[in-house]
Amino acid sequence: MQTEYKLYTIAALTLLATIGISANANAENxxxxxxDLNLRYEAVDQENTLKDASALTLRTRLNHTTASYNGFSGVVEFEDSRQIAGVDDYNDTVGNNAEYSVIADPESTELDQAFVQYKQGKLTAKVGRQVITLDNHRYVGHVGWRQDRQTFDAATINYNALENLNISYSFLNKRNRIFAQANDLHSKDHLINIAYKTQYGQLTTYGYLLEVDEGTTNGLDTFGxxxxxxxxxxxxxxxxSTQDSESGTTDYSATYIALEGGYSFxxxxxxxGAEVLGSDDGMYGFSTPLATLHKFNGWSDQFLATPKEGLVDLYASLSGKAFGGGWTVVVHDFSADEASxxxxxxxxxINAVYAKKFANNYTAGIKYSAYSAGDTASGKVDTDKVWVWVSAKF
Structure with a gap:
């Protein structure tokens, strides 16, 4: 109850600030x-004792963004996810229907964003609950594929020190994850990202210092x-990148390597491409807990947590346009970084997706993944997933 009070207090204060900002803005601003609505059907079939899962859910996101006044602006956004038409035979990750396979879309109603922003010249500062994404989402993302996306209670500063140089720093004191409000985590996270654009591409260096603030000794420091x-x-x-992990009295170190080349014709x-999430002597696998994990290592989500033996993902993708929409097919081959x-x-x-926009405000799509398990000792099983969705934005 106290947490909910704090959340709605934040929303109320932000709303008051945004009303004041809007009232003073000029007519051109x-x-x-x-x-934003997203109606989605998802089905999961796994070769184990769990029952096949199916879910029909509707996510509604209502956003108010103020005009800007003397550099100040604000955002208040609420998000709701509901089960539709009684199609709810799935493990929602919050204690319901454990006999079914997991579909990580629990019912929830949350304050998704509530922040005040100040922008002046090369400086942008933002304080409050906000979406934060960095680079390709490998380390920090919004997990936007799930109905309850990830946001952070944070203070963020972006500074364009030079024309081609951007410096970003965020301090996070709460991770609002995809598993509904009760499973959010308090934290003491520092995100530093420096990007420089050259004539050949963008060079980025970063340091992500993560700590779950739950009264235990822990730390996850990544530099790359x-x-x-x-x-x-x-x-x-x-x-x-390199990573040092501390948990209690145990310390581990691991490295990360990614290479990708593409050609359009x-x-x-x-x-x-190849992605290697390294292992420390088969006891710890490289971890990215704030990432949009669904984007990487296959859409069936078998490797949301890196195996302690590490993970090598060799992949090939082919994408293009057809019938006014876009399609992509991806093939992955997975193996251990330090095999036992x-x-x-x-x-x-194998992954495949087709999506198409229509009537200006709508998008429809279908997506499929088929995972074939390797070693039985890895704990994985054959898994098929399918999604069909329609979204609308007004």
Missing amino acids: QAKTTI LSFKGQKDNFSYFAEF NAVTLKL ESVDDLGSE
Whole structure:
């Protein structure tokens, strides 16, 4: 109850601030209210003792963004996720229907965002509950694929020190995760990201110092460097980072490597890549707890937590346009970074998606993933998932 009181107090204060900002804005600088709806069916079939799962859910997101006055603006946004038409045979991750496979879309009504922003020249500052995404979402993202997306209670500063140089710092004291409000985590997280654009691409260096503030000794410190660019029909990406993990009296270290190259021809793009989430002697796997994990290592979400043996993901994707929409097909081959006698082959996966916008405000899509398990000791099983959705924004 106390947490809910704090949340709605934040919303009320932000709303009062936004009303004041809007009242003083000029006629050319208007406030904006939007609604975002997402109706989605999801089905899961796994080769285990769990029952096949199915869910029909509707996510509603209502946003009010003020006009700007003397550099100040504000946002208040509420998000609601509901089960529709009684299609609710799934483990929602918050204690319901444990006999079914997991679909991580629990019913919830939350304050999704509530922040005040100040923007002047090269400086932008933001305080309150907010969406934070950095680079390709590998370390920090909004997990927007799920109905209850991830936001943070944070203070953020962005500074364009030079024309091609951007410096970003965020302090997070709460992670509002995708599993409804009761499973959010208090934290003491520091996110530092420095990006410099060159004629060949963008060079980024970062340091992410994470700590769950729950009265236990822990820490997850990651430092890295990435480079992303495009020349004519070619695209390229490379990244390397190191990570130190502390949990109680146990310390681990691991490294991360990603390489990707792409080529576009006749409106079709081919990409080949490798991602290595390293292991510390088969006892700890490289971790990215704030990431949009669904985007990486297969859409069936088998590797939301990196195995202690680590993970090597070799993949190829082909994407293009058809019938006014976009399609993508991805193939993954998974293996352990530090194999043991029982864990080496971690399986393979095929992903496919087609989505199309229509009537200005609508998008419809269908998506499929099929995971084939490798070593039985890895704890994975064959898994098929399908999604069908329609979304609207006004």
